[in-house]
Amino acid sequence: MRIATSQLYSNNVATMESQQAQILQIQQQISSGNAIASPADNPLGAAQAVQLSATSATLSQYTSNQNTALTALGLEDSTLTSVTGTMQSINSLILEAQSGTMNDTNRAALAQQMTGLRNQLLTLANTTDGAGNYIFSGFQTTSQVFTNQSGGGATYNGDAGQRVMQVSGTRQIAVGDTGAVVFQSVQAVGSDIVPSGSASNTGTGVISAVTVTDPTQATNNDTYAIDFTDDGSGNISYTVTDNSANPPTTTTPAAYTAGDAISLGNGMNVSVSGSPAGGDSFSVTPASNASNTDVFKTIDNVISALETPTNGSTAALATLNNQLNTGLTQLGNSLSNVITVQASVGGREQEVKALQTVTSANALQVTTSLTTLTSTDTVAAISQFEQLSNALTASQKSFAATQNLSLFQYINP
Numbered sequence: 001m002r003i004a005t006s007q008l009y010s011n012n013v014a015t016m017e018s019q020q021a022q023i024l025q026i027q028q029q030i031s032s033g034n035a036i037a038s039p040a041d042n043p044l045g046a047a048q049a050v051q052l053s054a055t056s057a058t059l060s061q062y063t064s065n066q067n068t069a070l071t072a073l074g075l076e077d078s079t080l081t082s083v084t085g086t087m088q089s090i091n092s093l094i095l096e097a098q099s100g101t102m103n104d105t106n107r108a109a110l111a112q113q114m115t116g117l118r119n120q121l122l123t124l125a126n127t128t129d130g131a132g133n134y135i136f137s138g139f140q141t142t143s144q145v146f147t148n149q150s151g152g153g154a155t156y157n158g159d160a161g162q163r164v165m166q167v168s169g170t171r172q173i174a175v176g177d178t179g180a181v182v183f184q185s186v187q188a189v190g191s192d193i194v195p196s197g198s199a200s201n202t203g204t205g206v207i208s209a210v211t212v213t214d215p216t217q218a219t220n221n222d223t224y225a226i227d228f229t230d231d232g233s234g235n236i237s238y239t240v241t242d243n244s245a246n247p248p249t250t251t252t253p254a255a256y257t258a259g260d261a262i263s264l265g266n267g268m269n270v271s272v273s274g275s276p277a278g279g280d281s282f283s284v285t286p287a288s289n290a291s292n293t294d295v296f297k298t299i300d301n302v303i304s305a306l307e308t309p310t311n312g313s314t315a316a317l318a319t320l321n322n323q324l325n326t327g328l329t330q331l332g333n334s335l336s337n338v339i340t341v342q343a344s345v346g347g348r349e350q351e352v353k354a355l356q357t358v359t360s361a362n363a364l365q366v367t368t369s370l371t372t373l374t375s376t377d378t379v380a381a382i383s384q385f386e387q388l389s390n391a392l393t394a395s396q397k398s399f400a401a402t403q404n405l406s407l408f409q410y411i412n413p
Contacts, residue, residue, distance in 0.1 A: 066355055067356075069348075069352050072129065072175040073349045079135065081342070082124050083124050087295070090114055091335065097306055098321065098324050104309040111307045121296070121299070122296065126146060134158070135176055136177065138162065139161035140158045144157055145158055148296075154297075156179050156184060161178070162177065173352060177345070183334070184294045188288065191288070192220075192287060193210040193220045193284055193287060195282065195284050196326040198282065199319060199323075201277070203315060204276075206273050206322055207270060207282045211269045218266055226283070227281045228278060230277065230278025236275075238254060238272075238276075239252070239254075240265070242264075258274060259273050264284060274318055301327055
């Protein structure tokens, strides 16, 4: 088989150009430190690198979301700590107001202190984050959460939306709670039923807290009314009406004895001390009743009661004590609700911190894999560079020697 001289030249040149291209590629890998400059360098590795880069970006976003969520939850947690402290201070003032040594002037002074604490509580409910967004307003982050009502209480201006954030591939976590849930709700389980006396009572009867005698039968969803009558001879009796029954049921009249247990049915008792007058009435309502859940309304009612002089009237003092007892129970239910919400926030904080640890470990693993895949192995690359350089040198010398071979060199002139 005959090989033309031009073909021999072309083959040698092509070989040297290929070697030169490989040397240039190795030089680029060594200088840049990147083993994959284009998908053509390593198609499979390039595809894996794209996938790892996307995973890394996703994990980076999760990390950012986790940091944001933890900041939001931390702000809510610290705010709820202040809310709890403020409500406990108000609770202490109510207990102080029930002291038998208090007069109208003392109670008015307590009302002033309570007003200050109430305003502080409203300020906490309207807390904003670093961007000026209200943290308890649901999705309405630019709307002031609560505004005062002219008749007492506060109006919630937010909505029921609960902001959530994607903190992992399979987990969204709530990063806030609404003001309605925190300040205008009570727990469905564990809240005390609220006893109260009618403001029109003329006797000195004071109702106690509800006592549960049979937890298997007790229910805090029923509403009861206790009505007192006088037979005209000074004999006082009472009836208990279950207004939750359909139709309402009323017990037969029973003689009243101060301090004796009055059965409400369903495993619950209450007692009334003092001397109720005929026509006096008391009620026992569920903790979840709308009138029992607004903490601002509760505090305003207590302040109003403290500011109302008794002028030494035993009946007025009994009405005040009933109002204070009612406020104490309502505030206790609201406080328990805030503590429960704060416990939930703390649990979410712990979950985000745990996810941060997992995400950090995953991100490190992905980064290591991506670096191993795309980074140049300097030692191997230099070794390959030397091999290619030697091969190129040999090719060049071989080509130089070959191109001088000719029959004409052996012909005598």
